[in-house]
């Protein structure tokens with residue numbers, strides 16, 4: 612569960628991107644932020660994993676205040692798909708997908724095994740797994756980015 616309590620973000624130049632957001636995202640639910648460009652969607656989402664720090668309010672993840680969690684550890688438990696694929700150009704697809712699993716301590720073999728499983732789940736052919744990002748179509752690179760940024764455990768939200 613993710614809970615925003617009176618969360619605001621004002622950037623140093625005075626731009627108010629998010630103003631007093633209170634919201635609960637229940638376990639096993641899907642929440643979508645919809646709104647015009649510049650309304651604060653990205654800012655709100657990036658505050659969840661502390662890529663952006665709120666200027667006011669608190670964000671709790673499963674009851675614990677994100678502000679007191681170590682950012683790296685917090686992020687390892689949160690899936691994140693970047694707007695522009697975000698694949699590392701010097702690694703093959705399978706090794707891109709394995710990146711987070713390797714960071715969390717899995718062996719190369721284990722991480723690659725899990726990586727192939729995730730690629731299959733999003734419908735990517737094994738032959739694509741050995742390609743580099745520059746050898747993929749836009750659609751395939753977006754599909755590869757999804758499992759590549761998923762966390763070591765299944766997220767509850």
Ligand SMILES: Nc1ncnc2c1ncn2[C@@H]1O[C@H](COP(=O)(O)OP(=O)(O)O)[C@@H](O)[C@H]1O
Pocket residue numbers: 622623624626627628646647648649650651652653654655
């Ligand atoms: N680093 C920043 N410094 C100043 N203003 C920013 C910064 N990042 C975003 N903004 C501004 O904050 C507002 C919300 O941006 P953003 O969260 O990216 O919106 P969205 O994702 O809904 O398009 C916009 O007015 C944007 O220009």
Ligand SMILES: [Mg+2]
Pocket residue numbers: 652653654
């Ligand atoms: Mg955005």
